[in-house]
Amino acid sequence: MAEREFREQELPEQEFPEQDPVKLYVPKRKNLHTVRDPFAPVGVFDSGVGGLTVFREIMRQMPEERLVYFGDTARLPYGAKSRETVIRFSRQIVRFLRSQGVKAIVIACNTASSFALETLARESDIPVIGVIYAGALTAARTTKNGCVGVIGTRGTVKSRIYEQVIRSLNPEVRVIQKACPLFVPLVEEGLIHDSVTDEIASRYLQELKGKYVDTLVLGCTHYPLLRSTIAKIMGDEVTLVNPAYETAVELKEILGREKLLNPGQVQADAAPADGEQYRFFVSDLAESFTDFAASILPGRVKNAQKIEIEEY
Amino acid sequence: MAEREFREQELPEQEFPEQDPVKLYVPKRKNLHTVRDPFAPVGVFDSGVGGLTVFREIMRQMPEERLVYFGDTARLPYGAKSRETVIRFSRQIVRFLRSQGVKAIVIACNTASSFALETLARESDIPVIGVIYAGALTAARTTKNGCVGVIGTRGTVKSRIYEQVIRSLNPEVRVIQKACPLFVPLVEEGLIHDSVTDEIASRYLQELKGKYVDTLVLGCTHYPLLRSTIAKIMGDEVTLVNPAYETAVELKEILGREKLLNPGQVQADAAPADGEQYRFFVSDLAESFTDFAASILPGRVKNAQKIEIEEY
Numbered sequence: 001m002a003e004r005e006f007r008e009q010e011l012p013e014q015e016f017p018e019q020d021p022v023k024l025y026v027p028k029r030k031n032l033h034t035v036r037d038p039f040a041p042v043g044v045f046d047s048g049v050g051g052l053t054v055f056r057e058i059m060r061q062m063p064e065e066r067l068v069y070f071g072d073t074a075r076l077p078y079g080a081k082s083r084e085t086v087i088r089f090s091r092q093i094v095r096f097l098r099s100q101g102v103k104a105i106v107i108a109c110n111t112a113s114s115f116a117l118e119t120l121a122r123e124s125d126i127p128v129i130g131v132i133y134a135g136a137l138t139a140a141r142t143t144k145n146g147c148v149g150v151i152g153t154r155g156t157v158k159s160r161i162y163e164q165v166i167r168s169l170n171p172e173v174r175v176i177q178k179a180c181p182l183f184v185p186l187v188e189e190g191l192i193h194d195s196v197t198d199e200i201a202s203r204y205l206q207e208l209k210g211k212y213v214d215t216l217v218l219g220c221t222h223y224p225l226l227r228s229t230i231a232k233i234m235g236d237e238v239t240l241v242n243p244a245y246e247t248a249v250e251l252k253e254i255l256g257r258e259k260l261l262n263p264g265q266v267q268a269d270a271a272p273a274d275g276e277q278y279r280f281f282v283s284d285l286a287e288s289f290t291d292f293a294a295s296i297l298p299g300r301v302k303n304a305q306k307i308e309i310e311e312y
Numbered sequence: 313m314a315e316r317e318f319r320e321q322e323l324p325e326q327e328f329p330e331q332d333p334v335k336l337y338v339p340k341r342k343n344l345h346t347v348r349d350p351f352a353p354v355g356v357f358d359s360g361v362g363g364l365t366v367f368r369e370i371m372r373q374m375p376e377e378r379l380v381y382f383g384d385t386a387r388l389p390y391g392a393k394s395r396e397t398v399i400r401f402s403r404q405i406v407r408f409l410r411s412q413g414v415k416a417i418v419i420a421c422n423t424a425s426s427f428a429l430e431t432l433a434r435e436s437d438i439p440v441i442g443v444i445y446a447g448a449l450t451a452a453r454t455t456k457n458g459c460v461g462v463i464g465t466r467g468t469v470k471s472r473i474y475e476q477v478i479r480s481l482n483p484e485v486r487v488i489q490k491a492c493p494l495f496v497p498l499v500e501e502g503l504i505h506d507s508v509t510d511e512i513a514s515r516y517l518q519e520l521k522g523k524y525v526d527t528l529v530l531g532c533t534h535y536p537l538l539r540s541t542i543a544k545i546m547g548d549e550v551t552l553v554n555p556a557y558e559t560a561v562e563l564k565e566i567l568g569r570e571k572l573l574n575p576g577q578v579q580a581d582a583a584p585a586d587g588e589q590y591r592f593f594v595s596d597l598a599e600s601f602t603d604f605a606a607s608i609l610p611g612r613v614k615n616a617q618k619i620e621i622e623e624y
Contacts (some may be wrong), residue, residue, distance in 0.1 A: 074397050075387050081596050085386050185497040196511055284393045288466070306394075310622070 035103045035126050038260050041066035041279075042251065043097030043105045045090075048076035049292040050184070050221030051108030054131060056297055057248035058106070059278070062255075064264030067278050068100045072309060074284035077184075078111040079155035090116035094124065095312040096281070103260050106251060107131065108244075110152060110220055114161040127254050134250040135217050135243025136165035140173055142239050143215040147174045149208040149238075151230075152219030154179045162219055176211050180204045180220075187222045188292065197229060205233045217241045225296070280304040347415045347438050350572050353378035353591075354563070355409030355417045357402075360388035361604040362496070362533030363420030366443060368609055369560035370418070371590070374567075376576035379590050380412045384621060386596035389496075390423040391467035402428035406436065407624040408593070415572050418563055419443065420556075422464060422532055426473040439566050446562040447529050447555025448477035452485055454551050455527040459486045461520040461550075463542075464531030466491045474531055488523045492516045492532075499534045500604065509541060517545045529553045537608070592616040 044055050048071050055069050070093055072078075078086050090112050097105055104127040107113045107120070113130030121128045139148045139162075150162040156179075163175040182200050191197045208216065216238050218224055224242045231240055255261045278297075282289050282304045293301040356367050360383050367381050382405055384390075390398050402424050409417055416439040419425045419432070425442030433440045451460045451474075462474040468491075475487040494512050503509045520528065528550050530536055536554045543552055567573045590609075594601050594616045605613040 074393055081386055085596050181501050182494075182497055185494055189493050196508055199508055284397050288392050 035101065036260065037101075037103060038262050039066070040101050040103035041068045042255075043068045043070070043094075043100065043102035044108050045070040045072070045093045045097065045105070045112070046107075046109040046221060047072045047078040047111065049073075049188075049289055052293055052296055053221050053224045054106060054108035054244040054247055055278075057242075057244045058251060059297075059300070061248045062252055062261070064262040065255075066262065068097060068102060068281070069279070070096060070281045070307075070309075071283070071289055071304070073282040073289050074309065077153075078109060079153040081111070081155075083115040086112055086115040087119050089309075090120055091123075092309050092312045094120055094128075096307065096309060098126075099312070100279075102126065104128070104251065104255060106247060108221060108247070110156045110161075110243075111159075114156065114159045127258065127260075129247065129250055129254065131221065131243045131247045132161055132165055132219075134246035135219070135241050136162055137169060138243075138246045139215050139217050139241045140166050140169040142241060143173060145212065145214045146170075146172055147176065147211065147213045147215075149211070149213035149216040150175060150177045150219045151180050151183075151204070151208070151216065151223065152177070153184065154181050156219050162217055176208055176213055178204055178208055180223075183220065183226060184222045187225050188288065190295075192225055193229070197226065198233075201226065201229050201233055205230065209234065213238060215239045215241060217243065219243065276302070281307050283307065283309040347413065348572065349413075349415055350574050351378070352413050352415035353380045354567075355380050355382070355406075355412065355414035356420050357382040357384070357405045357409065357417070357424070358419075358421040358533060359384045359390040359423070361385075361500075361601055364605055364608055365533050365536045366418060366420035366556040366559055367590075369554075369556045370563060371609075371612070373560045374564055374573070376574040378574065380409060380414060381590070381592045382408060382619075382621075383592070383594045383601055383616070385594040385601050386621065389465075390421060391465040393423070393467075395427040398424055398427040399431050401621075402432055403435075404621050404624045406432055406440075408619065408621060410438075411624070412591075414438065416440070416563065416567060418559060420533060420559070422468045422473075422555075423471075426468065426471045439570065439572075441559065441562055441566065443533065443555045443559045444473055444477055444531075446558035447531070447553050448474055449481060450555075450558045451527050451529050451553045452478050452481040454553060455485060457524065457526045458482075458484055459488065459523065459525045459527075461523070461525035461528040462487060462489045462531045463492050463495075463516070463520070463528065463535065464489070465496065466493050468531050474529055488520055488525055490516055490520055492535075495532065495538060496534045499537050502607075504537055505541070509538065510545075513538065513541050513545055517542065521546065525550060527551045527553060529555065531555065588614070593619050595619065595621040 042065055044051055044067055055067060058065060058067060072089060075089060094105060107117055107130045110131055113132045117130040148166055157177045163177060166173050166175050186197045216234055218240060221244060224244055227240060278300055280301060285306045289304055290301060354377055356363055356379055367379060370377060370379060384401060387401060406417060419429055419442045422443055425444045429442040460478055469489045475489060478485050478487050498509045528546055530552060533556060536556055539552060590612055592613060597618045601616055602613060
């Protein structure tokens with residue numbers, strides 16, 4: 001009981017209404033699959049470039065799949081936006097991705113997964129998955145001492161979404177959260193291996209080290225790029241959970257179950273007119289998109305096409 | 313001539329079409345002032361919180377003025393967005409501010425000043441001023457050795473807007489630019505006096521120190537909050553130019569010339585129904601707005617009201 005009291009003190013105040021995480025995070029099964037074409041692409045979206053770490057994991061684990069990426073570069077970041085705004089933006093993006101004939105959608109953004117997954121999955125007749133459930137499930141299964149750390153942006157931490165999902169899976173798990181707002185700008189400035197990033201990471205993670213977490217969720221799509229720095233500070237005894245990796249595993253499982261995995265043979269009438277396996281769309285021609293995308297997907301990003309997302 | 317060749321090599325490539333800075337930055341005089349009420353408020357807008365440093369300077373220099381602030385927190389930051397998108401967003405904001413009966417508008421955002429001032433001033437019948445012209449003019453007048461440094465976000469530096477305006481005022485001035493993308497997140501993380509910020513600032517500014525600038529323009533609205541750190545690194549021999557201060561001076565001059573300065577007496581029928589001298593509107597309820605606003609305008613920010621900017 002002392003343990004439980006301690007946890008109650010440590011956690012920040014609840015700011016969003018409680019929800020049923022199971023209802024939220026298990027894809028709806030009814031009315032699925034009006035697009036039942038295994039050769040159709042998978043849609044992946046994020047507020048900007050961060051979701052490319054999820055895109056990369058899907059490429060690695062399912063090299064036969066065609067992928068369409070959308071980065072909402074005109075309106076990023078989502079982290080400080082309200083639930084209502086994020087749902088509105090996400091609906092527009094889903095309408096755009098549906099116009100590209102996708103067979104499934106991956107919300108590769110923690111904020112949009114947290115705020116919009118339930119709504120989008122309810123409204124959709126194809127599978128829609130977010131980045132939170134798979135990472136939370138892995139964390140709940142991995143921890144041995146029942147103490148899981150979660151790092152993310154201010155928005156993700158404030159939403160307490162990982163905590164809700166992890167504890168819905170195992171109410172005995174204690175979840176310690178820590179916001180690391182400088183990680184994204186440091187990564188985007190290219191300071192991935194740098195003394196300043198080491199110093200900032202040490203400050204952010206010190207608090208978690210003092211609380212004996214044995215499992216740490218990288219709860220922001222940029223953070224896998226700082227994996228080695230974070231691993232060095234946390235030490236070998238802490239297992240890092242990368243939701244990007246786990247989400248790709250979950251996607252593969254769902255596509256397999258639904259017989260929607262791309263068999264990898266060319267089907268002439270289903271092939272895209274432009275023949276591209278990977279296509280990238282943005283809501284604004286942010287040069288940082290192509291620079292960053294090229295740096296994490298070398299040779300894969302020919303160009304990104306701008307679309308007017310507000311028209312969808 | 314060796315000097316000139318050196319400059320040509322040092323400057324980054326031009327990426328935006330050249331424009332006539334005089335045409336761009338001097339407010340249009342024709343058809344002005346359909347709202348000619350000195351008791352009306354001045355509208356100030358930015359993509360987020362940065363413009364509050366300009367708001368603060370106007371408060372200090374013109375304590376009688378009523379001010380309406382709009383921060384586009386749903387769509388920030390503007391720095392990486394295209395000219396076309398920034399103009400579209402800025403037009404919506406001007407329509408909103410006009411609905412509040414403003415007598416003049418200050419674009420307290422470098423990106424919007426750079427991309428949208430010409431269009432907005434042309435379309436408007438009240439004075440519209442940006443943050444770039446006044447700072448550039450002061451820099452051109454201040455430098456003794458003809459070597460001016462400009463620091464800003466990636467977007468501002470890439471636009472080369474300060475360089476264009478400074479050199480239109482004095483073609484003999486050499487302008488050295490340096491993007492400092494981590495300054496904004498460091499300020500917003502509250503690390504204003506911190507060893508990490510000192511280290512990052514040293515790295516960014518080293519390049520400018522080696523080039524003998526005697527005048528440095530703080531070309532981003534957040535940067536005045538790092539003034540003491542920047543001053544320490546640059547040394548006493550370098551004059552820092554704060555465009556927020558210079559813009560407030562310019563506003564006062566224009567309002568004075570147009571007989572639009574608020575005389576400070578209460579005019580019953582012109583007083584706002586809510587009696588507030590300073591009002592704040594945002595496009596999304598970003599908590600960071602009120603936190604940050606309260607930190608730089610202590611006691612002045614009671615609340616910020618959310619409006620649907622896309623409906624304007």
